[in-house]
Amino acid sequence: MAKRIETIGLSCFYGTTHAVDDVNITIEPKSVTAFIGPSGCGKSTFLRALNRMHEVVPRARIEGRVLLDDEDIYAPDIDPAAVRRTIGMVFQKPNPFPTMSIYDNVASGLKLNGVRRKAELDDAVERSLRGANLWDEVHNRLSKPGMGLSGGQQQRLCIARAIAVEPQVLLMDEPCSALDPISTLAIEDLIAQLKDRFTIVIVTHNMQQAARVSDVTAFFNLRGPGEPGVLVEVDTTQRIFTNPSEKRTEDYITGRFG
Amino acid sequence: MTSASSDLQRRTIRQPRLPRWAVGATAAGLVALAVLLFAFTGFAGTVDFIVVATLLLVLGVPAASWAVEGRRKATDRLASSATLVALVLTVLPLIFVVGYVVKRGLEAFNWTFLTSEDIAGPLAAGGGIAQAVIGTLQQVLIASVIAVPIGLLVAIYITEYGSNKFSTAVRFLVDVMTGIPSIVAGLFVLAFWVLGAHQSASGFAGAIALTIIELPIIVRASEEMLRLVPGALREASYALGIAKWKTILRVIVPAASTGITTGIMLGIARVIGETAPVLLVVGNNSFINWNAFKGNQASLPVYIFQHAQSSSNYDVDRAWAAALTLILVVVILYVSARLLTRRNRLVGW
Amino acid sequence: MSAVDTTLDTASLRSGRHGHRGDAVFRAITLAAGIFVFVLLGAIAVFLVIKALPALRDNQANFWTTRTWSATNGDVHFGIAALLFGTVVTSVLALVISLPLAIGVALYIVEYAPARLSTWLGYLTDMLAAVPSVVYGLWALLYLLKHMAGLNEFLVRYFHWIPLFSNPNNQTLVYSKSIFAASIILAIMILPITAAISREVLRQVGSAQKEAALALGATRWEMVRTSLLPPSRPGIVSAAMLGLGRALGETIAVALVIGNTYTTSGRVLIPGGATIASNIANLFGEADETGRSALIASGLVLFVLTLAVNLIARYVILRAGSEEHTAI
Numbered sequence: 001m002a003k004r005i006e007t008i009g010l011s012c013f014y015g016t017t018h019a020v021d022d023v024n025i026t027i028e029p030k031s032v033t034a035f036i037g038p039s040g041c042g043k044s045t046f047l048r049a050l051n052r053m054h055e056v057v058p059r060a061r062i063e064g065r066v067l068l069d070d071e072d073i074y075a076p077d078i079d080p081a082a083v084r085r086t087i088g089m090v091f092q093k094p095n096p097f098p099t100m101s102i103y104d105n106v107a108s109g110l111k112l113n114g115v116r117r118k119a120e121l122d123d124a125v126e127r128s129l130r131g132a133n134l135w136d137e138v139h140n141r142l143s144k145p146g147m148g149l150s151g152g153q154q155q156r157l158c159i160a161r162a163i164a165v166e167p168q169v170l171l172m173d174e175p176c177s178a179l180d181p182i183s184t185l186a187i188e189d190l191i192a193q194l195k196d197r198f199t200i201v202i203v204t205h206n207m208q209q210a211a212r213v214s215d216v217t218a219f220f221n222l223r224g225p226g227e228p229g230v231l232v233e234v235d236t237t238q239r240i241f242t243n244p245s246e247k248r249t250e251d252y253i254t255g256r257f258g
Numbered sequence: 259m260t261s262a263s264s265d266l267q268r269r270t271i272r273q274p275r276l277p278r279w280a281v282g283a284t285a286a287g288l289v290a291l292a293v294l295l296f297a298f299t300g301f302a303g304t305v306d307f308i309v310v311a312t313l314l315l316v317l318g319v320p321a322a323s324w325a326v327e328g329r330r331k332a333t334d335r336l337a338s339s340a341t342l343v344a345l346v347l348t349v350l351p352l353i354f355v356v357g358y359v360v361k362r363g364l365e366a367f368n369w370t371f372l373t374s375e376d377i378a379g380p381l382a383a384g385g386g387i388a389q390a391v392i393g394t395l396q397q398v399l400i401a402s403v404i405a406v407p408i409g410l411l412v413a414i415y416i417t418e419y420g421s422n423k424f425s426t427a428v429r430f431l432v433d434v435m436t437g438i439p440s441i442v443a444g445l446f447v448l449a450f451w452v453l454g455a456h457q458s459a460s461g462f463a464g465a466i467a468l469t470i471i472e473l474p475i476i477v478r479a480s481e482e483m484l485r486l487v488p489g490a491l492r493e494a495s496y497a498l499g500i501a502k503w504k505t506i507l508r509v510i511v512p513a514a515s516t517g518i519t520t521g522i523m524l525g526i527a528r529v530i531g532e533t534a535p536v537l538l539v540v541g542n543n544s545f546i547n548w549n550a551f552k553g554n555q556a557s558l559p560v561y562i563f564q565h566a567q568s569s570s571n572y573d574v575d576r577a578w579a580a581a582l583t584l585i586l587v588v589v590i591l592y593v594s595a596r597l598l599t600r601r602n603r604l605v606g607w
Numbered sequence: 608m609s610a611v612d613t614t615l616d617t618a619s620l621r622s623g624r625h626g627h628r629g630d631a632v633f634r635a636i637t638l639a640a641g642i643f644v645f646v647l648l649g650a651i652a653v654f655l656v657i658k659a660l661p662a663l664r665d666n667q668a669n670f671w672t673t674r675t676w677s678a679t680n681g682d683v684h685f686g687i688a689a690l691l692f693g694t695v696v697t698s699v700l701a702l703v704i705s706l707p708l709a710i711g712v713a714l715y716i717v718e719y720a721p722a723r724l725s726t727w728l729g730y731l732t733d734m735l736a737a738v739p740s741v742v743y744g745l746w747a748l749l750y751l752l753k754h755m756a757g758l759n760e761f762l763v764r765y766f767h768w769i770p771l772f773s774n775p776n777n778q779t780l781v782y783s784k785s786i787f788a789a790s791i792i793l794a795i796m797i798l799p800i801t802a803a804i805s806r807e808v809l810r811q812v813g814s815a816q817k818e819a820a821l822a823l824g825a826t827r828w829e830m831v832r833t834s835l836l837p838p839s840r841p842g843i844v845s846a847a848m849l850g851l852g853r854a855l856g857e858t859i860a861v862a863l864v865i866g867n868t869y870t871t872s873g874r875v876l877i878p879g880g881a882t883i884a885s886n887i888a889n890l891f892g893e894a895d896e897t898g899r900s901a902l903i904a905s906g907l908v909l910f911v912l913t914l915a916v917n918l919i920a921r922y923v924i925l926r927a928g929s930e931e932h933t934a935i
Contacts, residue, residue: 531739
């Protein structure tokens with residue numbers, strides 16, 4: 001069920017600003033791929049291009065192709081909303097819907113997509129909350145507002161909401177950077193469990209986190225000052241962190257910059 | 259595990275979509291349909307046609323979309339059309355009003371009109387609004403001279419000294435004041451100044467009413483601007499040993515001054531067009547009355563109000579020209595306030 | 608910064624009194640300004656009541672249920688029933704007409720319009736909110752009334768089964784100075800301000816929630832429906848209340864296009880109708896002492912009405928838990 005993503009010559013622009021240039025990468029199904037690199041090098045921009053969230057910003061556009069199991073998601077007759085139903089996203093700052101309860105938050109994606117029967121929704125909500133390791137903590141207060149949870153719980157709520165629609169791929173944009181260390185650990189454990197069902201791509205600032213959770217790591221960096229970000233090196237996590245091929249990668253890993 | 263009818267079952271991302279030319283083609287087709295309907299059946303009347311054509315347009319494309327793309331996309335298209343219709347229905351009449359005023363107003367609008375008094379009667383062209391312009395200017399000036407300092411001081415009190423119940427109450431009362439209809443303000447001046455203190459109608463009486471309307475606007479605008487001044491600025495000043503009152507007057511208010519000026523201009527723009535209170539307590543005058551404190555004075559809004567109802571075409575022409583003058587002043591004030599805001603360091607609108 | 612007076616007066620540093628006294632004086636001045644607001648509002652209430660009482664006392668008829676209005680020194684029976692009816696009906700009708708449009712425009716500007724157009728449309732709506740009511744009134748009297756015949760006929764022809772739009776005596780609706788005409792011009796007038804405030808309210812909603820909806824595969828309308836409109840509801844209700852308050856108090860435009868008869872018939876298309884404010888504007892010129900007192904009494908009712916609407920708006924915001932700075 002989980003799909004493969006392949007990008008061919010993908011470049012991202014905000015108007016005339018060239019943010020990311022010519023990235024070629026293949027992300028295998030049911031793996032965890034981490035994007036690392038210094039701030040501002042385009043990792044998040046690139047991630048958002050994978051589920052067509054990049055174009056939500058006015059005047060943002062891409063060049064190149066993104067293939068989801070050989071289907072180009074940017075083809076002119078493809079509806080971006082359909083892409084986003086298949087490729088889900090969890091954001092840096094937890095963003096549960098403020099006017100909805102926990103239950104409604106998790107069910108929101110399902111309801112939007114036409115699931116109406118209460119029994120089905122109940123099932124799906126429980127499944128998703130269990131999948132996000134949140135069920136035990138909230139199962140007796142599902143009607144309480146989603147905003148009432150702690151930061152770490154809110155983020156797991158957002159993960160539950162994302163996986164409730166059973167996407168093929170889950171994109172996570174620095175999901176732990178706004179959380180405390182304990183919640184971070186909880187989410188990292190969660191990622192290890194989720195990878196059996198979904199293809200996961202995670203952008204992270206934290207190299208140790210990348211080393212802990214991912215199978216493959218991709219290192220992004222600016223080509224030069226004032227230049228767009230590029231994919232410097234991508235390899236198994238093991239090799240990236242022990243024996244990278246590029247010097248820039250090694251410099252970043254060892255903390256000489258970034 | 260999810261129901262067969264839900265979109266989640268559709269695992270492919272490629273779904274049927276209306277081609278791009280579909281919208282234009284459908285629109286053209288529907289307009290043609292409407293024309294045919296009206297040409298060959300009993301439907302008649304411009305209004306009917308517009309209503310039918312619009313309905314067909316707004317509903318037609320989503321209907322086609324429903325068949326091809328599904329309910330969700332169809333609803334999305336309907337919503338987009340609906341907001342566009344709302345925009346057109348809103349902006350068009352409003353621009354039309356202003357445009358019409360400009361068009362009719364230009365007929366009698368010239369320098370003589372602005373500078374002569376109401377000397378031509380209803381049966382002749384000529385004459386002007388000099389007395390009304392002077393009257394309104396004086397009334398607004400007096401109102402501002404009172405409202406601006408007091409308003410600023412109230413705003414300062416609320417932001418710099420106010421963390422107690424009294425200042426919350428004052429804020430609340432200022433809010434209440436923004437809701438007072440202008441005619442009630444006029445009635446108050448009538449009750450208090452004219453009837454109570456036995457004064458006669460005068461420009462000053464109108465100015466009092468205008469103050470009541472202008473004051474809360476100044477307070478609100480100033481308050482917002484003062485709040486935007488970064489706390490770091492205040493702290494830097496105190497750290498230099500400067501007294502609080504000097505800090506306020508020499509540091510904080512100047513920092514907020516652009517925004518406050520904008521607020522003042524908008525307050526003036528608002529009261530300059532107020533008719534009701536002026537109608538009640540300022541009276542009217544065909545000639546310039548330079549003394550705002552004694553005797554009836556003319557004013558632009560009342561001039562328009564009265565000439566609009568006259569059965570004489572000359573009077574009506576002059577009313578349009580006066581309305582044009584009023585709009586011009588308001589627009590100039592408004593645009594200046596906007597330009598000033600652009601240069602404001604503290605906030606961008 | 609030359610604006611800041613940094614000269615240190617060592618003598619005053621030692622005495623510590625100079626700044627302190629200046630502070631106390633200044634504080635007292637600002638406090639006085641605050642007290643002035645209290646006094647002013649109190650004075651408004653008090654004087655209106657004082658001047659309204661004589662006519663109310665002399666009134667032969669029931670103030671609340673009488674429809675007609677005659678108040679001169681010899682003959683005092685006036686009642687606010689028709690005026691209140693007219694005021695409320697015109698304003699509510701205006702709100703019903705304009706609110707959906709205002710929300711639609713606000714949505715368009717915030718969500719659907721291309722960026723440049725959005726800014727200019729924003730400026731445009733703000734500016735249109737500044738056009739004085741007398742100009743709208745002038746236009747309504749001299750243009751709108753003439754051209755409403757088509758609209759009036761349309762409504763009677765297709766909707767006469769709704770009592771609101773019926774015309775039982777087949778009166779001519781050409782150039783009809785009616786409650787409906789007043790409602791239309793009021794709707795046009797409050798549209799910019801409700802749209803402008805709604806726009807600000809919608810803009811406050813962070814992109815985080817909107818993106819959350821989009822990332823779930825919502826269409827744009829679904830995103831608006833689930834994450835943009837719900838949190839904006841209190842603000843929009845408040846904007847509506849503000850618009851309603853403006854409509855309730857609007858005098859001149861209404862006075863020019865309403866029929867000035869004391870009717871409570873509810874058939875809005877036929878000539879007639881009066882509001883508290885239009886009544887004041889029309890009768891005040893020739894009113895004697897009693898007449899003026901009666902008009903002031905009606906003004907008092909209007910004051911309380913707008914006050915109530917204003918308070919409801921604030922309450923709605925308060926309950927939503929946030930302090931909204933409403934634009935004026």
